[in-house]
Amino acid sequence: MLLGVDVGGTHTDAVVIGDGGVLAFAKVVTRHDHLLSSVHEAIEKVIENISPEEISRVNLSTTLTTNAIIENKIEDVCVIVSAGPGIDPGYYTMGKHFYNVDGEIDHRGSEIVLIDVKEVERVVKKSHKDGVRVFAAVTKFCTRNPLHENIIKDRIADQADFVTMGHLLSGQLNFPRRIATAYFNSAVWRLYNDFADAIKSSIESHGITGDIHVLKADGGTIPMEYSRKTPVESILSGPAASVMGIVGLCNISGDSIILDIGGTSTDIAVFADGAPLVEREGIELNANPTLVRALKTSSIGIGGDSAIHLQDNRISVGPSRLGPAMADGGSIPTLIDALNYTGHSSYGDIDKSRAGIESMQAKSSMDAKTIARSAIDYSVTMIYNEVQRIVESINQRPVYTIHELLSGKKVEPGHLYIMGGPANAMESLLSEKFNMQTEVPEHFRVANAIGAALARTTVEIELFADTEHCKLVIPNINVMKKISIDYTLDRAKQDAIEMLRDHLHTIGINEDENDVEILDSSSFNMVRGFETTGQNIRVRCQVKPGVMHRYRDILKQC
Amino acid sequence: MLKAKNKLGIVFFPAFDWAISPTHPEREERLLYTQDQLNEEGIFDIDGIVEYKPDVATVEDIDRTHFCFPDVDHVTTESHLISAGGAIKSAKLVLDGEMDRSFALVRPPGHHAMKVVHGARGFCNINIEAVMIEYIREHYNVKKIAVVDTDCHHGDGTQDIYWHDPDVLYISMHQDGRTLYPGSGFMQETGGPNALGKTINIPLPPTTGDEGFNYVIDNVVMPILKDFNADIVINSAGQDNHYSDPITNMNFSAQGYARLNDHLNPDIAVLEGGYSIKGALPYINLGIVLAMAGVDYSYVREPDYKYKDLKQDPRITKYLKKMSEQVLRIYFKDSKDDTGKLMPGNYDVRKKEIYYDTDGIRESQIESIMVCEDCRGVLKIETMSSVNPLCLGVEIPINACERCISEGYRILNDGIEKERFTHVQLIDRVKKKYQRY
Incomplete structure (x- = not known):
């Protein structure tokens, strides 16, 4: 169980x-x-x-x-970065103990300038004296060569209770995100x-x-x-x-949209070929983009409790919530009250909803029915527009090969899954607007807990191999090894899958149901003059988000 | 978080699955390290910098710009249509007001492709800036356009296409043609009879450094641009002036490139050449992106940058000063002098022998332009090459006068009737008619 x-x-x-x-x-x-x-x-x-x-x-x-x-209830962190040329790392300062030390590694992972060990030691000593006990070490291009982060960690040694090293967070390139992610990681560690x-x-x-x-x-x-x-x-x-x-409750296949209509907002997620789409880079927290992988979701300020506004004889809904719906004893009519008025729902105290909507007639030339209908139309249209925007942005996302540009797959959702309080009430309205088949799963009220229960382990790794340097790195699972000059893309793909599986065993995941898939892979001829000097190989692979196979078919109700 | 002063759209298309040949400089790997550097710097997280996917240019977009023989399909591949489409997309971003500036970081390049195309020369098949410019003029109300070509090689293709066009100012600064491919771009090349002074060449001696480039930008290019008063300024952003470039001999740096863009302040930049793909491009492109977006670029430099090795020889500084005065005189004075110009209604004729180094094609052409005071003049090109028998191209320019329109159709019909030509192509910009016969 x-x-x-x-x-x-x-x-x-x-x-x-x-x-x-x-x-x-x-x-x-x-x-x-x-x-x-x-x-x-x-x-x-x-x-x-x-x-x-x-x-x-x-x-x-x-x-x-x-x-x-x-809420900023986090511990002070000493962040030690080294950057080399590029954007001044000072722009990415996190916290009060942020230090930039000399040291430089380039995009191929070559050490250009040694890390300034003396300066690292000075900074560590100072921060320790300042009472800081958790550290973060982040260097530019550490995912290609973690050498300098390892040296920084060595120098911190027992002066810290914990050190986050950037390369262990993700294999992805993005120094500013890595700084923010490492900072947050140390800040909440204790x-x-x-x-x-x-x-x-x-x-x-x-x-x-x-x-x-x-x-x-x-x-x-x-x-x-x-x-x-x-x-x-x-x-x-x-x-x-x-x-x-929703994945646990419904048989999602093909491209679909998931709407979770809550009290104050509607969360939107997109599925392609039956699997949820993952954000390309990572999620943003407190206005700081991070490297934390996340499902591609978007939120819009329309929910059951969103207040109905009347201005210049025009109706709008949300994004503010000014208390519960009148059906729930609130004082300002909301979307739920409008749905109650039109008969799409019969939630709570319907008479209060009716009275609330009717009270708006006084300030407008519209009758109550038109007001309720306009509020609903407005909400449905806002949700529809946001979905269109997301799908468009997914389809417009950049690609880097001619093949993908000319024959790349487009996401074309044909199915709409709706959950949340007003799901049943809005199903037919949304179905009409989206012109799609809609479904409201039976247990949607606890879909979140069901999702938590059924979710299986996910890991993503990025392998980087350079046959000229005879080096292979998979930063976030801490793999660095020598390879021969005749190492190939096919070998790299096999190795990536194997090492991801090994990693899963190491962390105690022994189910043999982990679907490991290659997300993308490429190999580039590196040429000096007119001679090929090696291959630059990249492989990205993951266990994709999904639910535990054993339980997959038990709950399907849709 | 960093915020861009100018909203900058970057159309990034590295064509990771296309190369001229596996070890050719124009190969899959070319923008790989640039992409790594931009990603690691978190460029696309900067508020106001947005990455876009290229459009794909249509055959009509090419037909509007070039005479392609036998036709567009024979001289282009998908990669060329996408790279031109990338330039078009970047123009749309700015002209539609979605972005303040844009940078088409695309390949393959285009500035050696001339008006007539029989194949590839200087790694270029079609001229992506020209395709973009003609797209702009067809779809937007833009009259005057300036192209500042900072590639190390003379942009002989772009020069050829706009040789007779008084509304497109073409300024090229490049390594002196006596020392580098394609061997052209001398100060005396200043444009055809209807567009005298609208082609400006600034040949720079080998080993010119940051100091020289910036001197020329500030003292020659900027005053000329100011006088021309273009609606749009485009930078043909070649990156092979770099001190580490394997096929040129200049001493320009990433800081220099960034400062150049900062001063030039182009609306649109389009990548051209640049083949120091590991040591230069990642840093130059980063510098250009930051400068165009109005973000601090002072920490951008190459890992092996040493100022004292790149300090410009004082003799070059002196030479550039003198040359700058000459160029200014050509633009502001000499080109206003029309002694020797034919009377309106006559054809001015040029005979050209063109070599396509990339494809090994030889072309002979006779180009005739109508000297006209009412429009850009009808253009007629008779061309034959080692891959095509005699072909005819007739172009009726934008806003052509009545005489040039009827003269254009007269030459066209004459050409068709006499059956001397294997392929005949018409570009009628007045009726927007692009046809082959």
């Missing part, structure tokens, strides 16, 4: 899924000042009639790190580890002995023990939980 827990902004949801489908679910109020107790309580409730020893795996999606960063300790004993206290995993923003999980070194990967996992829930 699987236990999934999703700590959300308002509620913490938990489900238990077994061979019989959803066996139990529970919803408790989230206490932001004490997330642990919310998780504890939700688990307690959900396993009331379940034997805890049958739970083989617990997947947890939490807002702990996200909130800590957004908080996260304390939480992990507490969660572990809380779960054990329930008699659950299964493995504990943590949900990531890309809709995958990592073992909690392993995530202790990369806590930043747990940020912003909430939207991914819901999306993965």
